[in-house]
Amino acid sequence: MIAAPKPDLVTVNIDGVDIAVPKGTNVIEAAKQLQKDVPHYCYHPKLTVAGNCRMCMVEMGMPAVDPATKAPVIDAATGKQKINWIPRPQIGCGTTVAPGMHIKTSSPMVKDAREGVMEFLLVNHPLDCPICDQAGECKLQEQATGYGRGYSRFIEEKNVKPKRTQLGPRVTLDDERCILCSRCVRFSKEIAKDDVLGFVDRGSYSTLTCHPGKKLENNYSLNTVDICPVGALTSTDFRFKMRVWFLKQTNTIDIESSVGVNAVIWSREGVIYRLTPRRNDEVNDTWMADSGRLLYKQVAAARRLSAVTLHGSASSLDTAISSAAELLKSGSIAVVGSGRASVEEQFLLKKLAGQLGVKASLVARTAQGDKLLISADRNPNVRGALVTGLISALPAAQLTQLAADIDDGKVKTVLTHGEDLAAAGLSAAQLAKVNIIYLGTHADATSAAAKVVLPTLHTFEKAGTFVNQQFRIQKFAAAVPGPQGTSNDLVVLAKLLAALGADATASDVHGLWSTLSASVPALATMLYKNIPETGLLLDSTPWAGLPFVEGESLKYKPAALAVA
Amino acid sequence: MAVVTVERKPLSFLERTYLPNIAAGLATTFKRMVQPAETLEYPEQRPAIPAGYRGVPTLVYDPNGREKCVSCQLCEFVCPPKAIRITPGEIAHDDANAHVEKRPEEFKIDMLRCIYCGLCQEVCPEEAIWLQNQYSMTGYTREEMVNDKKRLYELGGTLPDAHHKWDKKKAAEEAAAHGGAHH
Numbered sequence: 001m002i003a004a005p006k007p008d009l010v011t012v013n014i015d016g017v018d019i020a021v022p023k024g025t026n027v028i029e030a031a032k033q034l035q036k037d038v039p040h041y042c043y044h045p046k047l048t049v050a051g052n053c054r055m056c057m058v059e060m061g062m063p064a065v066d067p068a069t070k071a072p073v074i075d076a077a078t079g080k081q082k083i084n085w086i087p088r089p090q091i092g093c094g095t096t097v098a099p100g101m102h103i104k105t106s107s108p109m110v111k112d113a114r115e116g117v118m119e120f121l122l123v124n125h126p127l128d129c130p131i132c133d134q135a136g137e138c139k140l141q142e143q144a145t146g147y148g149r150g151y152s153r154f155i156e157e158k159n160v161k162p163k164r165t166q167l168g169p170r171v172t173l174d175d176e177r178c179i180l181c182s183r184c185v186r187f188s189k190e191i192a193k194d195d196v197l198g199f200v201d202r203g204s205y206s207t208l209t210c211h212p213g214k215k216l217e218n219n220y221s222l223n224t225v226d227i228c229p230v231g232a233l234t235s236t237d238f239r240f241k242m243r244v245w246f247l248k249q250t251n252t253i254d255i256e257s258s259v260g261v262n263a264v265i266w267s268r269e270g271v272i273y274r275l276t277p278r279r280n281d282e283v284n285d286t287w288m289a290d291s292g293r294l295l296y297k298q299v300a301a302a303r304r305l306s307a308v309t310l311h312g313s314a315s316s317l318d319t320a321i322s323s324a325a326e327l328l329k330s331g332s333i334a335v336v337g338s339g340r341a342s343v344e345e346q347f348l349l350k351k352l353a354g355q356l357g358v359k360a361s362l363v364a365r366t367a368q369g370d371k372l373l374i375s376a377d378r379n380p381n382v383r384g385a386l387v388t389g390l391i392s393a394l395p396a397a398q399l400t401q402l403a404a405d406i407d408d409g410k411v412k413t414v415l416t417h418g419e420d421l422a423a424a425g426l427s428a429a430q431l432a433k434v435n436i437i438y439l440g441t442h443a444d445a446t447s448a449a450a451k452v453v454l455p456t457l458h459t460f461e462k463a464g465t466f467v468n469q470q471f472r473i474q475k476f477a478a479a480v481p482g483p484q485g486t487s488n489d490l491v492v493l494a495k496l497l498a499a500l501g502a503d504a505t506a507s508d509v510h511g512l513w514s515t516l517s518a519s520v521p522a523l524a525t526m527l528y529k530n531i532p533e534t535g536l537l538l539d540s541t542p543w544a545g546l547p548f549v550e551g552e553s554l555k556y557k558p559a560a561l562a563v564a
Numbered sequence: 565m566a567v568v569t570v571e572r573k574p575l576s577f578l579e580r581t582y583l584p585n586i587a588a589g590l591a592t593t594f595k596r597m598v599q600p601a602e603t604l605e606y607p608e609q610r611p612a613i614p615a616g617y618r619g620v621p622t623l624v625y626d627p628n629g630r631e632k633c634v635s636c637q638l639c640e641f642v643c644p645p646k647a648i649r650i651t652p653g654e655i656a657h658d659d660a661n662a663h664v665e666k667r668p669e670e671f672k673i674d675m676l677r678c679i680y681c682g683l684c685q686e687v688c689p690e691e692a693i694w695l696q697n698q699y700s701m702t703g704y705t706r707e708e709m710v711n712d713k714k715r716l717y718e719l720g721g722t723l724p725d726a727h728h729k730w731d732k733k734k735a736a737e738e739a740a741a742h743g744g745a746h747h
Contacts, residue, residue: 129689130636130638130689130690131666135636160737163663164657239654240635240665242637242652243636243641246640
């Protein structure tokens with residue numbers, strides 16, 4: 001018997017199993033909770049339901065009641081209420097659960113319907129899997145193994161459509177592969193709010209195209225490539241670069257802004273090939289901006305630092321560290337941290353600043369937010385610096401105080417962790433006046449002027465955590481090893497600390513977290529390994545009064561707006 | 565264990581002369597001199613290669629001189645000793661074979677790793693990689709033992725197949741461009 005449901009739950013019976021799901025859930029999502037796969041192409045959990053691919057067919061029935069008395073009709077053979085099965089299959093995506101609804105997801109009729117849909121979808125399919133970038137993650141390939149015929153009964157000539165249409169600067173369309181599911185059309189309209197895509201012509205001539213005179217060039221265009229269930233929309237950057245089955249997936253966090261979009265790095269043998277979004281319903285749903293995806297190119301950039309230098313000539317790490325320590329011991333120090341560094345690095349830098357008896361400053365990076373997944377704060381981890389206590393007030397974009405101190409001769413040595421001081425408002429004369437110790441990944445004006453250059457790792461090459469605009473701590477893992485000559489930031493910072501006579505600290509993320517959770521109140525009782533992949537929300541009340549620059553975005557409301 | 569002492573049998577007079585054994589030995593020698601040879605004078609003489617022999621893997625052209633490989637990398641995936649390395653690339657838009665879209669930019673088979681299993685040939689959806697009859701690969705350095713794309717096509721040559729799969733595709737595309745054979 002079906003148990004009495006909670007007020008907001010609806011109990012349905014799927015393949016003989018009762019399950020209570022929230023009101024308004026559709027059959028695909030309800031079946032997913034029972035680990036029953038209902039194949040689908042056009043349905044996407046974050047888009048409106050279109051119901052045009054007809055792949056998610058299920059059999060549906062409702063408990064029978066007497067039309068006149070409304071009394072349940074009992075089946076004499078089983079002693080249970082009779083189920084009136086609808087004689088034809090229904091689409092799972094467009095069917096919302098109703099109390100007592102019965103669903104069959106794998107009956108012979110359902111299988112028959114799906115096989116029919118598959119056969120029609122494959123009628124004009126070019127079957128160019130060997131050259132198709134989607135191969136390996138293609139829904140058509142996947143469903144063809146379950147519902148495919150294995151041979152074609154279609155003896156007529158297949159449709160010929162354009163194979164290489166540039167829809168925009170980053171998206172290439174192969175029209176022959178398109179199954180007209182309209183996910184990309186709905187995404188552009190509903191999420192990107194840039195309604196440029198649509199279908200023209202009818203029947204088998206139907207073609208996906210851009211509105212005349214427009215291009216698919218918004219900063220979210222590559223999401224259409226992600227959600228394309230077949231190989232119709234492909235990324236121009238990733239096109240023909242590598243087959244996906246060779247690529248190792250590593251979870252990471254987008255570094256372009258404080259939204260902290262969850263992402264996946266796809267790499268093979270130490271080379272990163274692409275970045276795609278990872279679903280996190282609390283942060284980015286399943287989306288990611290195009291600009292963040294291209295940041296993997298920083299890793300193998302030509303101006304990447306890969307040699308430890310001391311006064312401009314090559315040196316060993318330990319020699320450089322001890323020289324840096326000598327400079328730091330001589331006093332008149334300034335420490336510049338980074339909002340791009342991980343929580344762990346900021347924690348060690350705070351220890352270092354504490355050992356030297358100075359306060360660190362940060363460099364703010366702000367630009368217009370796009371109200372979606374790029375916030376106004378273009379540093380991914382300013383809040384991490386607040387949490388660890390590296391800074392207590394929000395940073396400014398220009399290091400005016402430091403510049404004044406250098407001019408006054410109050411500062412003789414600057415230790416900068418990944419920040420280009422020239423970009424932060426220091427003149428070349430000011431850079432030349434002080435001894436600079438530079439921990440960073442890329443060559444810039446600061447590294448050129450630095451007395452000691454210690455090459456460190458890019459975010460994609462190391463593990464750590466970021467605290468995003470919601471004060472959600474999210475972890476990222478190392479996808480590829482760093483180039484030869486670079487060292488982990490944590491190792492460099494720990495060595496510097498040791499050279500300055502501080503207590504020994506762990507220089508790996510896991511080892512450091514026991515110290516971190518003991519000394520940072522907001523992170524007490526947490527461990528790196530215990531942070532879930534979707535992140536953990538921290539208590540933000542200690543910083544509630546700070547004038548954060550972020551405006552409203554997809555899953556974030558600024559405190560002022562939230563109150564109002 | 566008990567030790568059993570066996571007395572050595574004394575040799576007969578004839579045996580002591582060794583002559584019967586010498587005669588038997590010479591008989592064998594002279595018999596072999598006139599019999600046809602059973603060994604090959606390798607490397608001047610080479611054995612006949614049976615059908616289905618699995619020698620060096622190579623790449624082949626189709627009868628029109630188009631390289632058949634589309635760099636799908638299935639051989640690279642299936643290769644048990646990981647001897648194959650492919651760098652995929654796009655065919656330029658002004659190329660005669662632009663309709664094929666994809667070809668290998670570089671294709672390397674490390675013959676020090678290859679175990680001649682033939683899985684690459686079996687898995688190839690384009691029938692572009694074939695194991696040839698050649699079995700003896702030599703070189704002075706490790707680099708020499710890695711066959712690059714140029715060498716692979718030199719070894720492979722042209723496959724006289726009659727599928728013309730991509731030619732049909734091109735013909736259909738051209739027909740469609742001129743109003744279409746379709747419908």
